[in-house]
Amino acid sequence: MSLLSWNCRGLGNLRTVNALAKVVNKEEPIIVFLMETKLKKDWLVLIKEKCKMKNCFVVPSVGNSGGLILLWKEELKVDVRTFSQNHIDAWVNGGEVGWWHLTGFYGHPYTAKRHESWAKLKHLKSTTSLPWLVIGDFNEIMGLSEKEGGSIRPRKQMADFVSTIDHCGLCDLGFIGSKFTWLYQTTSGIQIRERLDRALATLEWMSLYPTAKLHHLSSSVSDHSPLSLHLFQQQKKRRHKKNFRFESMWLKDLRCEMVVKNAWESGQLMESDWVLHNCLERCKVDLSSWNAMEFGHVGRTIRELQTK
Structure with a gap:
């Protein structure tokens, strides 16, 4: 409140x-x-x-x-x-x-x-x-x-x-x-x-x-x-797992295409009847990891810059 x-x-x-x-x-x-x-x-x-x-x-x-x-x-x-x-x-x-x-x-x-x-x-x-x-x-x-x-x-x-x-x-x-x-x-x-x-x-x-x-x-x-x-001490909200979102800024980095290509190839090699699903999941995981390593937490960085 x-x-x-x-x-x-x-x-x-x-x-x-x-x-x-x-x-x-x-x-x-x-x-x-x-x-x-x-x-x-x-x-x-x-x-x-x-x-x-x-x-x-x-x-x-x-x-x-x-x-x-x-x-x-x-x-x-x-x-x-x-x-x-x-x-x-x-x-x-x-x-x-x-x-x-x-x-x-x-x-x-x-x-x-x-x-x-x-x-x-x-x-x-x-x-x-x-x-x-x-x-x-x-x-x-x-x-x-x-x-x-x-x-x-x-x-x-x-x-x-x-x-x-x-x-x-x-x-x-x-x-x-x-x-x-x-x-x-x-x-x-x-x-x-x-x-x-x-x-x-x-x-x-x-x-x-x-x-x-x-x-x-x-x-x-x-x-x-x-x-x-x-007005009252706020209780900490439980964190929900965020949905994956493809960031348009990734397309400005030439390495993005290689991350997607490698992930897609890995998904095709997995034994499953759901090849497209595997490829998409692999892309999601690899892009998220690549983003965290190369760009960090963009939202947090923006907030820190606004405060500064």
């Missing part, structure tokens, strides 16, 4: 939608909060299907900026209370643990208007006494240790954010994964990394989900990392 939050910057792009579907398929969240969607209305059905969600609440983008979406599973009870271009506020029925307060938050991207975001957060605190979770892109850091590269952040700017968190009685849930959640490269080649995305919660909410862990995931389609908040 998990909750996904992501500033994915434009869901009108099929590549972004497919990347979102991949994360959802792996993390299996019951709630998904998306920011900077810039969503085309006719894509909403596709996104719901990709995320395997029946219910959603949409805050349309203004022109080519902004836009928020909250999606949740059919069996989950969610009551959306208020919304704006910078937040979606809802009550969630957590079953045995009862109702709790969820805010999907997007801090104002312009520094001069950041105080409006903090005022909104303080107001939301006063709307209910339910256990409270706030998750999203705050567009601010709590200290200089959460920034690398670029100019030094004004201390007052960070202090205002920390003061707001304290005023609301919220605690940072920490994280597992890469230290930074946002990456920007200037035209001069300088890289700036910051931890702009996070999850904050009251002690009451933390007592409902004492084993909750926030994971910083990796993705190549956005400058922000997806956040996956695991």
Whole structure:
């Protein structure tokens, strides 16, 4: 059981939608909060299907900026209370643990208007006494240790954010994964990394989900990392034997033809009434072994490169 939050910057792009579907398929969240969607209305059905969600609440983008979406599973009870271009506020029925307060938050991207975001957060605190979770892109850091590269952040700017968190009685849930959640490269080649995305919660909410862990995931389609908040300790899934798949990249290697030819000849020499079956099985085994020896685990390599 998990909750996904992501500033994915434009869901009108099929590549972004497919990347979102991949994360959802792996993390299996019951709630998904998306920011900077810039969503085309006719894509909403596709996104719901990709995320395997029946219910959603949409805050349309203004022109080519902004836009928020909250999606949740059919069996989950969610009551959306208020919304704006910078937040979606809802009550969630957590079953045995009862109702709790969820805010999907997007801090104002312009520094001069950041105080409006903090005022909104303080107001939301006063709307209910339910256990409270706030998750999203705050567009601010709590200290200089959460920034690398670029100019030094004004201390007052960070202090205002920390003061707001304290005023609301919220605690940072920490994280597992890469230290930074946002990456920007200037035209001069300088890289700036910051931890702009996070999850904050009251002690009451933390007592409902004492084993909750926030994971910083990796993705190549956005400058922000997806956040996956695991509400309970996840049990390890039993590994199923993967079906054999012929990889098109093998055809680019001249040695592939020889592997297939040798395997086919070996299959024909086996004593059996099912010669074609033997040849195909021999090809499958030999190609799999050759792939492991020559290319290694391609999927794992891609994930490591994305994280790097």
